[in-house]
Amino acid sequence: MSSQPTSISTEQCEACHLRPLCLPDHLRDADLIRRLQRAVTSSPPRPRGSLLYTVGDRRHSFFFLRSGSAKAIVSDEQGTACVTSFFFPTDIIGVSSLESPVYQESVELLERSAVCEIKASALEELCGGHGEVLHGLFAKIAGSFELERGARLRNNHASSDARIADLLLEIRRRMQAIGRSTEQIVLPMSRYDIASHLCMAPETVSRGFGRLKDDHLIEVRGKNIRLRNPAALMKLAQGDGNRRASQVVREAG
Amino acid sequence: MSSQPTSISTEQCEACHLRPLCLPDHLRDADLIRRLQRAVTSSPPRPRGSLLYTVGDRRHSFFFLRSGSAKAIVSDEQGTACVTSFFFPTDIIGVSSLESPVYQESVELLERSAVCEIKASALEELCGGHGEVLHGLFAKIAGSFELERGARLRNNHASSDARIADLLLEIRRRMQAIGRSTEQIVLPMSRYDIASHLCMAPETVSRGFGRLKDDHLIEVRGKNIRLRNPAALMKLAQGDGNRRASQVVREAG
């Protein structure tokens, strides 16, 4: 509760009580440590409720939580928010947006908390001459990260139809990324795999495909799926999940 | 469908049709390219159903999917399996186990597929003299990755009680990692945040805490939670989710 110093030197790293749990652990090269510290900005604790960043901000930094706690929030366009993660001291914040030029989530402090800020540019520079490899690798890693979170969000508040629609759209997107058809997709996985992935019974997958077919959003022939109305699928996937496919079709035509 | 060559030289990278979508994209340093290729092993397509690796294998490599498709499976000790991800060409496979010395999941091919294998050791060496920074950063990133997947699995087939128990245990583990009490935890987030995180209504969180309290697994005083019976909590969290807290208590008591 006592007031904190308003400015903290970057040399604080050497005295930080979290040092052994922080990024530059077991570093021996003094020059490297000095350069790393130049990339890091410590600052006084921020009040509860303040935002480290919000969706769409230019991704300029990563954060390292020194004290307190935080939550990450992803909100669909409809305003339905979902808490994807909680952060505690020594957690790194912001890596899930590694790939993107803007943050994919908002992070809000749950209590008065102190963070270290690590400029992304400085960190990249720090990684030396092989930035190209790193950049490619980071992009891949971040891609996997996004997929994992996408799967997580998909299973959240949405109805079974919405989750199925969302999975179909993700597969479509990934097929498009590698130059395949966006209209006709061939599912390589069984209905059981889909069910397991979407956390539902295989029967529910069947019924879901059936409803989407009845509403003319897709055509189903075994593992061959034809996307008849991607716009309506998106509407359904992003909807609040309380509406059946047939309710969406009228709006998205 | 035509048969593939049984042996593929590593020089294939330069001719690979996926080159612009692969890791060493926009590389200009010829020496770097050569060294990167030395870390990569191409091989003939593998049959449907074969495993790239299984849970617990020593993590020796990452994989790059050139053709076909795959699924990642995480199974609890009870044998309940869950498909966490699907992979398509150009996806990287194995990064979710970045932090761990062993793989955290199994990956099975959904059809006849070709992969490139990238030795982890070679990749690390490739990243040059700053391996220490990278290692720390990778560990942090992988940690976030694991948290995200943990959250995903938590929301899967488990009952609301199991999900709550699992969240409490994760927070306990993270508190322990930073040297705090493992018995008494203070939740910094609201019941609403927990509900959003666990994909349930706030009311369900309340009732869940109530049940855990009634069964003497925890004590609840607002955001102050005392873990009375961690063993039973674990049993509950890892159970198949069809059993209420009171059913578990008798076994783990």
Place this chain on the structure above:
DNA sequence: CGCAATATTGAGCGAGTTCAAGGTGCGTGG
């Protein structure tokens, strides 16, 4: 063709949601 694996369809049930009404804790200001 015939078997086995996979997929669809139907009926009934139950956990979690929604809606609605109290209850509790805490910081603020009188």
Place this chain on the structure above:
DNA sequence: CCACGCACCTTGAACTCGCTCAATATTGCG
């Protein structure tokens, strides 16, 4: 110090979506 107000939390009752169980249909492959 207490009373107020607000945000958070708990509890209750009815409903509903997805699950389970079971039967049937279809597909894939030897």
